[in-house]
Each structure stands twice: as C-alpha cells, then as structure tokens.
Amino acid sequence: MSNVNSVSFTVVLVLFLIVTVVGFAASRWRPAEDLLSLHQWGLGGRGFGSFISWFLLGGDIYTAYTFIAVPALVYATGAAGFYALSYSIMVFPIVFIFAPRLWSVARAHNWITPADFIRGRYGSRGLGLAVAATGILATMPYIALQLIGIESVLIVLGVNSSSSNAFVKDLPLIIAFIILAGYTYLAGLRAPAMIAFIKDTLVYVTIIVAVLYIPTRLGGWDHIFGAASAHMKAINPTTGKPNGSFIEEPAGEWAYATLALGSALALFMYPHVITGLLSTKRRDVIRRNLAALPAYTLVLGIIALFGYMALATPAVNAGVKAHGDNTQLSVPLLFQHLFPSWFAGIGYSAIIIGALVPAAIMSIAAANLFSRNIYKEFIRPNASAAEETHVARLASLVMKAGALVFALELSKTFSINLQLLGGLWILQTFPAILVGLYTRWFHRWALVIGWAAAMIWGTIEAWRTPGGSQKHFGTSSAPILGHVIYIGFAALVLNFAVSVVLTLIFRAIRLPAGNDETEPANYTYDPASEADAPVPAAAATQAP
Amino acid sequence: MAQSTPPARSPARLAAATVLLVIAIAGTLVVPIYARATPKLGAFPFFYWYQLIAVPVIAILAWISYLLLRTRPAPAPDPANGEGASS
Numbered sequence: 001m002s003n004v005n006s007v008s009f010t011v012v013l014v015l016f017l018i019v020t021v022v023g024f025a026a027s028r029w030r031p032a033e034d035l036l037s038l039h040q041w042g043l044g045g046r047g048f049g050s051f052i053s054w055f056l057l058g059g060d061i062y063t064a065y066t067f068i069a070v071p072a073l074v075y076a077t078g079a080a081g082f083y084a085l086s087y088s089i090m091v092f093p094i095v096f097i098f099a100p101r102l103w104s105v106a107r108a109h110n111w112i113t114p115a116d117f118i119r120g121r122y123g124s125r126g127l128g129l130a131v132a133a134t135g136i137l138a139t140m141p142y143i144a145l146q147l148i149g150i151e152s153v154l155i156v157l158g159v160n161s162s163s164s165n166a167f168v169k170d171l172p173l174i175i176a177f178i179i180l181a182g183y184t185y186l187a188g189l190r191a192p193a194m195i196a197f198i199k200d201t202l203v204y205v206t207i208i209v210a211v212l213y214i215p216t217r218l219g220g221w222d223h224i225f226g227a228a229s230a231h232m233k234a235i236n237p238t239t240g241k242p243n244g245s246f247i248e249e250p251a252g253e254w255a256y257a258t259l260a261l262g263s264a265l266a267l268f269m270y271p272h273v274i275t276g277l278l279s280t281k282r283r284d285v286i287r288r289n290l291a292a293l294p295a296y297t298l299v300l301g302i303i304a305l306f307g308y309m310a311l312a313t314p315a316v317n318a319g320v321k322a323h324g325d326n327t328q329l330s331v332p333l334l335f336q337h338l339f340p341s342w343f344a345g346i347g348y349s350a351i352i353i354g355a356l357v358p359a360a361i362m363s364i365a366a367a368n369l370f371s372r373n374i375y376k377e378f379i380r381p382n383a384s385a386a387e388e389t390h391v392a393r394l395a396s397l398v399m400k401a402g403a404l405v406f407a408l409e410l411s412k413t414f415s416i417n418l419q420l421l422g423g424l425w426i427l428q429t430f431p432a433i434l435v436g437l438y439t440r441w442f443h444r445w446a447l448v449i450g451w452a453a454a455m456i457w458g459t460i461e462a463w464r465t466p467g468g469s470q471k472h473f474g475t476s477s478a479p480i481l482g483h484v485i486y487i488g489f490a491a492l493v494l495n496f497a498v499s500v501v502l503t504l505i506f507r508a509i510r511l512p513a514g515n516d517e518t519e520p521a522n523y524t525y526d527p528a529s530e531a532d533a534p535v536p537a538a539a540a541t542q543a544p
Numbered sequence: 545m546a547q548s549t550p551p552a553r554s555p556a557r558l559a560a561a562t563v564l565l566v567i568a569i570a571g572t573l574v575v576p577i578y579a580r581a582t583p584k585l586g587a588f589p590f591f592y593w594y595q596l597i598a599v600p601v602i603a604i605l606a607w608i609s610y611l612l613l614r615t616r617p618a619p620a621p622d623p624a625n626g627e628g629a630s631s
Binding site: 079082085086089090092093094096097220221222224225246247248249250253256257260261284287288290291292294295297298301305 | 565568569571572573574575576579580581586587588589591592595596598599600602603605606607609610613614
C-alpha cells in the first residue's frame with residue numbers, strides 16, 4: 001500500500017461507511033407489515049413516488065460502468081463512443097410510450113417481473129422461462145462490469161496492486177461486495193433507493209466541478225478538441241489506419257444509428273429497469289419521471305467528453321500505457337492528475353457508489369426472476385409468499401457471488417464481451433414483451449422459435465466478428481447485407497421475421513394459442529384515485 | 545370492470561404527443577443530420593453540440609407529451625376496485 005494517496009483514500013472510506021450505514025438503515029424505512037412478500041422486498045412495496053423513483057431509475061440506467069466505459073470508448077475511438085449519448089436521448093421518448101402500459105397490467109395482476117407478464121399474456125410457461133432465463137443471463141455480466149468499474153478506481157487509488165496474492169489483492173473489492181450483499185439481503189429494493197440519493201449528489205458535484213475546472217487546467221475546450229482531432233486523425237502504426245474518427249464517418253453511420261436504437265430498445269427489456277419502473281406508486285409517476293430523467297443524459301454527455309479531456313492530458317496517456325493500454329483507467333487517472341487529492345476522493349466515491357446502486361437493483365431483479373419464474377413455476381409450485389421471498393433473498397446473494405467470481409476470475413475482455421452479448425440477448429425478448437403490450441397477434445410458439453433463432457444466430461455472428469486485437473467478439477457491429485450494423489439489431493429483425501412467418505403458419509394449422517389472462521382495460525389500469533390504498537391484495541396473484 | 549380505463553383523451557392530443565415523440569426519436573436516429581464539424585459553437589464542433597443541445601430539447605418535447613397525455617385522477621373511485629381482485 002506504499003503508493004496509496006491517503007487523503008483520497010480517507011475520503012473514499014468515509015463516504016463508503018456513510019453509505020453502508022444508510023443501506024442497513026433502509027430496512028427500517030417505511031417498514032412494511034408483510035416484509036415477507038416478494039413485492040415488498042423486491043419492489044419496495046410499489047410505494048415510490050416521483051422524487052425517489054427519479055433517483056432510483058437514474059441509478060438504474062447510468063451505472064458506474066457507463067461512467068468508466070463510455071469515456072474509455074471515446075478515448076479509444078472518438079466519435080463512435082458518442083453513440084451512448086444518442087442512445088440515452090432516444091431511450092426516454094421510447095420508454096415514455098410503452099412503460100405506462102406495462103406498469104398498469106403488472107399492477108392490475110400484481111406481477112413483479114417481465115416473465116410474469118409473458119406467462120400471463122401468452123399462457124405459455126415455456127416463453128415465460130425463455131424470458132426469465134434471458135433476463136438472468138444478461139444481468140449477471142452486467143453486475144460483473146459494475147465490479148470492474150470499482151476495480152479500475154481501486155487500481156488508480158493504489159489499494160489493490162500492492163500484493164501478489166490474488167485474494168489479498170482483491171480484498172477491498174470483496175469486502176465492499178459482502179457489505180452490499182448484506183444490506184440488499186435485509187432491505188431489498190429500499191436500500192439502493194436510499195443510496196441512489198447520495199450517489200447522485202456525488203455524481204452531480206463531481207461533474208459540475210469537472211466541467212468548469214478541468215478545461216481551465218487544459219488550456220480550454222479549443223485545446224481539448226484540437227488534441228482529440230489530431231489524435232484521431234493520426235495513423236496507428238500497428239494497424240496502418242487512423243486511431244479513430246473525430247466526426248462520425250459516413251461508413252460508420254449505420255452502426256452508430258442501429259447501435260443507439262438497439263441499445264435504447266434493449267434498455268427497457270432489462271429486468272432491473274423494469275423493476276425500477278414497477279416500483280413506482282402511480283402510473284403518472286413514470287411519465288413525469290421519464291420526462292425529467294434527461295438531466296442525467298446531459299451528465300452522460302459531459303462524462304463522454306471526459307474521454308477527450310483525458311486524451312489532452314499527457315500524464316493520463318502515460319498512465320494508461322503503463323497499465324497495459326487499459327483505457328478503462330482514463331477517467332480515474334484524469335481525476336488523479338487534475339483534481340486535488342480530496343476532490344479526487346469525491347470523484348472516486350461517485351464511481352464506486354455509482355456501481356453499488358445498480359449492482360443491488362440488478363441482483364434484486366434477477367433474484368425476483370429466479371424465485372418467481374423458475375423456482376415457484378417449475379420447482380415448488382406450492383411455495384408460500386414467505387418462501388418465495390426467502391428464495392429471492394438467497395438468490396440475490398448467489399447472483400452477487402457469481403458476479404464476483406466473474407469479475408475476479410475471468411479476463412476483463414471476456415466480461416466485456418459477455419456484456420455485449422447480454423445486450424444482444426436481452427433485445428431478443430422485445431417482440432414478446434413489447435408487442436405483447438399491444439396485441440396478442442403473435443403465436444406463443446412462433447415467439448419462442450423466433451427468440452431461439454435470433455439468440456443462436458446473434459451469438460454466432462458476434463463470435464465470428466474480429467476487432468482490435470481479438471479474433472472473436474471484437475466489436476458489436478458487423479457487415480450484414482452491405483452495411484455495418486449492430487448485430488443485436490440485425491438479430492432482432494431476424495427474430496421478427498421468423499415470428500411473423502411462423503405465426504401465420506401456426507394460425508393456419510390452428511395450433512392452440514394459449515390462454516390470455518389480461519383484458520384490454522388492464523393496460524390502462526390506474527388506481528390513482530386510491531393512491532394511498534395498499535396494493536391490490538397479494539391474493540390476486542394466486543388466481544392462475 | 546371495463547369502466548376502469550382512464551378518462552378518454554382526445555385523438556388530437558394523442559396525435560400531437562405522437563408527433564412530438566417521433567421528432568424526438570428521429571432527431572438523433574438520423575445520423576447524417578449531425579455528422580459534420582461545422583458550424584461550430586464556441587470550440588464545440590457541430591457533431592458534439594448538436595447532441596448536447598438535443599438533450600434539453602427532447603426533455604421539453606417529452607414534458608409537453610406528458611402534459612398532453614396526463615390522466616386526471618379518476619372521478620369515480622369504485623370502478624377501479626373490482627379490477628385487481630378479478631384477475
């Protein structure tokens with residue numbers, strides 16, 4: 001620990017302790033009479049109003065990985081990394097249209113997960129299982145990436161590079177995660193909801209100071225953009241091509257647009273985002289929040305520009321090289337070199353706590369899926385509400401332990417590949433969930449086969465795509481039918497094509513379509529007039 | 545129980561909200577609109593400032609859509625009650 005900056009480290013430690021106390025205290029916040037039911041532990045009793053939901057959803061969507069990976073991508077490739085801004089601009093109008101319908105139908109039936117909806121809507125346990133499994137599969141590497149975000153801060157802070165023993169080396173990360181697992185187990189969704197408030201305060205303070213202060217240290221925005229432009233145009237000696245592009249080239253426009261749109265459509269399918277949406281108290285709260293959430297997008301845009309600030313700082317470039325071209329370190333290194341130690345500590349804490357909030361929500365969402373749609377559906381159909389909740393709490397621990405193993409044991413590149421695949425996979429639940437909110441036209445088995453075809457084709461295509469120094473899983477886009485486009489988006493088109501053709505066939509041969517539990521009025525259900533009344537009796541779920 | 549739909553909105557409001565949201569999505573989906581360096585705003589090339597300005601613009605469009613689509617508290621509380629229990 002010889003090279004640890006004690007001032008930065010102390011700031012990080014104190015803020016982490018505060019968050020720990022708040023996390024455990026959350027279990028006493030608005031205590032529920034029946035904490036032993038899944039909608040209490042896993043959805044915070046569906047009681048979050050506008051104020052809390054705004055922080056919770058922000059914590060969901062803008063994760064530590066965003067704060068690390070987006071500027072890293074801009075640092076490495078230039079304009080292409082800005083797709084993240086374009087994507088999060090598109091998210092809100094898209095989610096704005098669909099989310100209230102999902103909220104209403106889930107509220108009317110007391111459904112907790114997207115797979116609950118699919119099972120009820122299509123009367124298909126198989127399709128429900130496909131959606132649940134995809135959700136869990138896509139969430140696990142996402143949690144692991146939060147850990148990698150924390151790790152990159154710890155590397156710059158100097159706390160995990162001092163020992164050759166792998167366990168001692170990663171001890172700070174392991175301790176942080178055990179504490180996180182503890183309060184998530186106890187308080188459920190209430191813990192990240194309370195911590196999100198602290199997280200965002202730190203993030204906003206860091207960003208505002210950075211955007212005002214860093215350019216003055218680097219000779220103004222002219223110099224920052226000038227350095228970036230020169231670097232992107234320069235020819236990379238190993239590849240013989242320019243380092244990147246400063247303004248998106250026409251050749252990259254399809255990839256840029258499909259990646260942004262595909263990611264925006266996928267976001268709403270992620271279990272943790274749906275958990276955040278369903279935890280809101282009223283239908284109106286969702287739309288009001290989605291209209292106000294773009295404040296975070298502006299922050300994301302500034303964070304993306306951190307990539308260029310890092311590029312304009314010679315000490316950061318030297319640091320990235322010294323760590324084996326690990327571009328993920330560019331933002332923590334930027335803080336280290338341009339901020340005074342104590343403020344760098346604030347910035348590091350914003351990233352670390354920014355990882356804990358989404359990691360908690362993701363593990364809760366995946367645990368809900370496992371307990372409700374796999375354990376209760378296939379293993380113990382007679383499980384009581386208390387048993388279901390108990391299993392979910394245990395599953396959240398398993399999920400985090402799994403993510404920890406992912407982050408520590410697998411190579412970093414592999415985790416990032418998995419995350420790329422996770423986005424591709426989760427996007428394939430779009431036809432079932434989203435179209436299902438409007439029409440029952442698709443046949444359940446057509447959706448299952450379309451999903452499977454897209455999962456298999458997309459995974460193979462991603463595996464076959466080289467990029468950078470990798471032979472497989474090189475980038476998220478590949479040349480398909482004459483344009484370089486996002487593989488997940490191409491797979492979605494295939495998914496739709498297969499589902500449409502097979503639906504026509506299955507309807508022609510009159511294959512049973514399954515029972516639909518929902519009614520048209522469910523999709524606009526809005527118990528606003530009984531806003532403070534409890535959730536419609538938990539008994540309502542037992543019906544099917 | 546079919547009565548539990550929120551108060552009907554006028555088709556004109558729905559159409560206006562749809563148009564606003566489509567503009568909001570297309571504004572950043574059509575990349576050729578903004579994949580250029582000029583005109584600059586201060587030191588910011590067009591590609592960068594366009595997307596940053598798009599954020600508040602789209603927030604405003606989304607907020608107007610919210611106001612257009614806002615469901616007022618249902619006047620009669622009773623129809624909604626039958627809903628949850630009946631599923």
